[in-house]
Amino acid sequence: MTEADRNALAGEYVLGLLAPEDLAAAQRLRETDPDFAQAVRRWELRLLPIADEVPPLAPPERVWARIAAATAPAETPASQRRTAPRRFWTFGALGAALVAVLLLVWAPGTPPGREIATLQNADGGSFVVRETRQTLQITPQNVRLPAGKVAELWVILPHQAPRPAGLMTGGGKLVTPLPDAPDGLVLAVSLEPPGGSPTGQHTGPIIAKAFITKL
Structure with a gap:
């Protein structure tokens, strides 16, 4: 193994x-x-x-x-x-x-733009994840953010600390590079102040997350 x-x-x-x-x-x-x-x-x-x-x-x-x-x-x-x-x-x-945790199955050669998962949050909204060649595209749908807050995506690679991957503001989608070795990757979305976390680590609550494994 x-x-x-x-x-x-x-x-x-x-x-x-x-x-x-x-x-x-x-x-x-x-x-x-x-x-x-x-x-x-x-x-x-x-x-x-x-x-x-x-x-x-x-x-x-x-x-x-x-x-x-x-x-x-x-x-x-x-x-x-x-x-x-x-x-x-x-x-x-x-x-x-952990009811919000999903398994994303990533397979080499996945058709560009294919939806691979939907991360549900507790308020009934969702984050739709698509694989587009060398990127992951995350699109909020019906996500209601508290006033003065933005959704920040975090990428967590095995044996590494979480790193910020971008902000989703005003319902807009986020495109982030697909890591070279996505096996064992965790995606998480947190609520942060405008401009994102000032510390490099999430400061607000996690509202959705997913685990990626490679076929």
């Missing part, structure tokens, strides 16, 4: 994005591979501070009712319940605030 593969798997593990069989394999790997365990820890340290600042997004009751009706299982024997795969254990460990 290459370092990039290990880092991507660790990110998916922490975000709770693995299928049950992959999750079980990742849990075993965490127990037996010190490098993978360290990668998991790095992801936890990177994501937990941001997760604490993302407001929980509560779906309407009708959505919960529809989900419950569609997923209601038959009664499971207690012995099976004890051994059932816990697919969302790692996601739950990050807290409900």
Whole structure:
């Protein structure tokens, strides 16, 4: 396993994005591979501070009712319940605030302008992300910013501190260069004063974020 593969798997593990069989394999790997365990820890340290600042997004009751009706299982024997795969254990460990986190799958050769993700925020707005050759294009849609605030995009590469990638003001879109190695990249949007954060790190709340992995 290459370092990039290990880092991507660790990110998916922490975000709770693995299928049950992959999750079980990742849990075993965490127990037996010190490098993978360290990668998991790095992801936890990177994501937990941001997760604490993302407001929980509560779906309407009708959505919960529809989900419950569609997923209601038959009664499971207690012995099976004890051994059932816990697919969302790692996601739950990050807290409900991570409901705004999405997985962006980036594939080499993606058609220019293809929409690859939509980051929802707690107010019902969204940030549409498109890959346009060597750039990422982020367009706010129905995003209502508080008076005197702008939306600032942050790019977080593995093992690096967040860096500012531009401002979205007045509903305008932002185009930022696509990093040479996007695998394991995290995008985050924060509320900042006009002109952006004066410190080089986000000073306002995180309102949306996403994790990118490469196919």
